[in-house]
Amino acid sequence: MPSGRCLAHVVAHPDDDAYGIAGTVALHAEDPDFRFVLVHASDGGAGDIRAGFPATRETLGRVRQQEDENAWRAVGRPPDRHVWLGFPDGAIDQVPFDELVAAIDAVLTAEQPTVVATFGPDGIFGHPDHIAVGAATDAAFLRHAAPDGTSFRRLLHGAVPQSVFDRWNRQRGTLGLPLFDPTRTYDMRGVPDEEIGLTVDCRTVSDRIVAGLREHKSQLHVMSDDPDDIERWRRVCSREWFAVAWPPRTGEPAMLADVFDGLD
Numbered sequence: 001m002p003s004g005r006c007l008a009h010v011v012a013h014p015d016d017d018a019y020g021i022a023g024t025v026a027l028h029a030e031d032p033d034f035r036f037v038l039v040h041a042s043d044g045g046a047g048d049i050r051a052g053f054p055a056t057r058e059t060l061g062r063v064r065q066q067e068d069e070n071a072w073r074a075v076g077r078p079p080d081r082h083v084w085l086g087f088p089d090g091a092i093d094q095v096p097f098d099e100l101v102a103a104i105d106a107v108l109t110a111e112q113p114t115v116v117a118t119f120g121p122d123g124i125f126g127h128p129d130h131i132a133v134g135a136a137t138d139a140a141f142l143r144h145a146a147p148d149g150t151s152f153r154r155l156l157h158g159a160v161p162q163s164v165f166d167r168w169n170r171q172r173g174t175l176g177l178p179l180f181d182p183t184r185t186y187d188m189r190g191v192p193d194e195e196i197g198l199t200v201d202c203r204t205v206s207d208r209i210v211a212g213l214r215e216h217k218s219q220l221h222v223m224s225d226d227p228d229d230i231e232r233w234r235r236v237c238s239r240e241w242f243a244v245a246w247p248p249r250t251g252e253p254a255m256l257a258d259v260f261d262g263l264d
């Protein structure tokens with residue numbers, strides 16, 4: 001029987017799930033009804049390999065899959081089901097859209113999740129893989145979207161509020177780091193604050209989120225300017241933000257505090 005507390009998270013690459021959802025999952029770690037389904041469209045095999053890291057172009061995908069599994073163990077709540085769809089890293093937007101939708105829909109149909117989370121059209125970094133996975137997940141979700149029951153009740157898009165993005169960019173300026181330019185592909189971007197419908201306070205589990213982040217050892221150099229600055233990482237991880245993509249928001253909806261808020 002579906003419990004009404006199943007969360008499916010659909011992303012493109014290993015480490016996309018390290019920020020933005022790990023705190024939500026950690027907060028539900030002791031919830032016996034909670035089910036967590038994780039879908040990766042690719043193994044990240046085309047990612048950057050930093051100098052001296054023991055991986056090759058041939059092995060990086062497998063290395064990153066293992067890092068992702070280690071990361072969830074470090075968070076303390078591994079997925080109940082983890083699906084690797086095997087699409088080509090860096091070329092997911094070249095996959096026929098119907099094929100991508102069908103692969104994601106097969107998992108969602110089997111799992112009947114209560115809430116589905118993915119990327120919005122901003123892709124957080126404008127990454128074409130992120131945007132393609134988000135659009136395909138939206139399309140699959142909308143085949144099932146239901147106003148009541150225990151399945152397909154809510155569709156979420158992970159996002160960075162514009163006001164937070166602006167604050168982070170100011171801090172980067174103060175630290176002498178290059179600013180994010182949201183007009184550039186692969187640079188972080190925000191969404192208007194009024195689009196954010198769910199803000200999860202992750203401060204009590206931020207140490208677990210950071211422990212997970214640090215397991216993505218092959219990517220630490222692209223994930224943080226200073227991977228050893230644990231305090232800065234904890235601050236960055238203190239909130240997870242989502243736009244509520246479905247159901248349509250009407251009037252002035254209250255800010256949700258948990259993915260399942262109001263669905264019982």
Ligand SMILES: [Zn+2]
Nearest residue numbers: 012013016127
């Ligand atoms: Zn990614």
